[in-house]
Amino acid sequence: MRVIVTKSRPLLVRPSTEQSTPATADHVKVSSFDKPLAFSSSSSFHVFDRAIHEPAETIKRALSRALDHFRLIAGRVVVGDDDDGDLCIACTGEGVEFVAATASCALVNVKLFDPPFAALLKDLAVEYPEASCRVADPLLLMQVTEFSCGAFVLGVTWNHVVADGTGIALLLRAVGELARGLDRPSIPPVTCADQLLPDLPPLAAAIESTMVGQLKPKEYANLDITVPTSTIDRIKAELGDELGAPCTVFEAVTAVMWQCRSRVIMPHDDPGTPAPLVFAADARRAVGAAEGYYSNCVTTQVVAPPPTIREVAEGGIKDVVKLIRSSKEQMPATFTGEGEESVPVPLPCVETLFGHNALFVTSWRNLGFEATDFGGGTPARVMCHPGPEAVPACVVCLPCRGKGGANVLSRFLKEEHGGAFLAELAKFT
Template sequence: MKKNLDVRRRKQAKFNLDFAMCCLFLPPIERDRAEKKMGTVCQEPPPLIRDIKVTVHDTSLVFPADPIPNEPFFLSNIDKVLNFDVQTIHFFPAHVEFTPDRVAERLKDALARILVHYKFLSGRLRLDAMTRQLQIECNSEGVGFVVASSECGLDDIGDLVYPNPAFERLVTKSMDILQHDNQPLGIVQVTSFTCGGFAMGISANHATFDGLSFKMFLQNLAALAADKPLAVEPCNDRRLLAARSPPRVSFPHPERLKLNVPQGQDASRPLVFTDAPEELDFKIFKLSPKDIARLKEKAAKDAGGLDSSYPKARVTSFNVVTAHIWRCKALSSCTDADDGGSKSRSSTLLYAVDIRPRLEPPLPRGYTGNAVLTAYATATRGELEEWPLGRLVEMVTEGAGRMTDEYARSAIDWGEVNMGFPHGEVLVSSWWRLGFADVEYPWGRPRYSCPLVYRRKDIILLVPDMVTASQNGGDGVNVLVALPGPEMAKFQSLFHKSLT
């Protein structure tokens, strides 16, 4: 029985790590300089270093610089669903004034000071004995801090922008000096390279931050490391997203899958998602600013004019790219010999919407918790094949428009009544404009910021094109796709055909 439980826990851990990508940290990908005439490139895997030899020199805990009251810290229903760790890595070139050792000292001191403002981060996750609800005990037991070195130079470890499993050595996922049930909510690892550059690897429990609040945390950490005031004043009041009493689920929520958790099972980590092994091809599709402009022009022709059939369509870069990807992904599973049965099946698209400005009143700018919910759009594969791009853009627009204050509150209340997760055929996760690489530290901006990437066929990632952005060449985007071989071939064909 214990063996079966361990297998199920490993499967759930794999799902959690994959699901994290749709909610928080995803990698930017640099553009291959050799572009095809059409402007779109499908990047094949570059040569990757298979192992990065890393030596750990010091492992310690960092505690708040000032006392913090020991009290329970409330987590919203959105936070509770995201009880798993996410790892990100931020690469920095050598700096004449800041050696890796000096950076480590600055970061350690800044961490101690920032923990006073983020009182939950030095605590520990606990289940309330009475309510069985997940919360954080603000016991000031500290965050982890690791100092390490590598035998490689920064330029020796290959293409920073292509997801590489070897980067796992640059992040500490758990502290061996602590018990399994007493792990910190955050761990920072500074790894120096022989060239003088270094990597800052961060492992953080997703219940603590979403993408926007994590970037604010990095901005504040960078400010304190430079002995400056906080860039953004944190708002730690998660009760701003508490369920109503009594809960009022006022909308149907087809974008969520209700789970039946067996009695006695730890409801904070439901063990339901299987992860059957499957061989997946992995490709990066690059959309240049011209490609995106072409898609927008197509959609605008469908949606423009007084007699438009799709007046609700907002022809934005995100909406047209997401609509384009949705069509390609849904039709990639339809074979040429299909008898029509697969064309009648529905495809549900999921994508994240920031609810901060949509609530009444809006959340404070510095809200530190998870404030992202899942929007959806549903159509049959036949409809996705036949409808013009403008109609698909309208559906994506309507999905986000559905996310009003009342709808968001209904979704939060749904989580009070039910245990479940977002559910659909494909989730398009956009990290296009989060800007982790824009954070200005005393030693400069990162050369590149990325997470450890886990590949899933039902999650497609949108990440910024760093080269066109840095050269002011427009706002390009890279699309990271993992599919079985035959589906990938169909996806690639559809992806390029729609751009001609």
């Protein structure tokens, strides 16, 4: 079935008040968390299956009011003239790009992530014209696509320098609250201009800079996976109190992904080769960031020393979970200087983390996207691109109503290995 998406001409949505568009813009120096991600873009897709009145116009008006509070997002990047090339965000109030669109069918007629409809995602968001964001580009691009049934999809693309996933979720929550009639966001926004954070650990900065660099794309297939709730509960029960605190959904799901993928690639690789696991971790609690902090505050953790493919593939699932938990527990120490020497992956070896045997995991559980509500209820599903095309990656625990488990979007195996992966996953059910 061919789906035709018709887009309006892009327009700039500016903050609604003059105070948010000063004659002389404030320049806010970005933090060490922001800088490695500068000029890389991320996209999210929010699927709302309940209609609201004029969704594009409703969201556009509320977005303008929200930008009064999220002033960095309405600004532009400025590159410093000094040797360090310091980056700032000029709070110019120039606004964000907005597109209203319509789709030629009902939402029920498309399966957004299944072939051939995976290509439809490109039509449901505005993309930056270059491979990376340019200095003059808006820091956020938004598209609202209304389907013939009244359902709509909100596509959000942003320059990662200005916010992480939690930050964009805070913005969308505020837009929803203002669309529903609130006077101001319930959580006051806080930025890197308002709160000084410790430096991002060097290993995390090196990994993030490499990930958003010019690595060669690899041919991996898209998979839309659900890890059943029964599987997650069984893993939690098996671990009991062995970890000192209950096993989390993220730990259980990531362990299943890591082990199933290792079992699939083991016949095609040296089983004694290391199988690195790298995952993004929200550092807000570790560094004491305020509740409404929307600038980047994510670090990157490595399970170190990395186990071999065989150890992950043939070990007990409890042992795999323990490796993940151990790495998570090391994260706070990296901000105090106590844990840097204990990380056995030195900076010169960062490139070893980007081979076919590695796995990069991001979790969208509890980022706040599930709370977005423009007046018709929260999203039926939140989607994204699984990760940089240059690395084997997956995004776990995406909000998804009615899946009966944890939704995972992955891009970490060749197409011919997809069936073997699903067979391994079925062994856990």
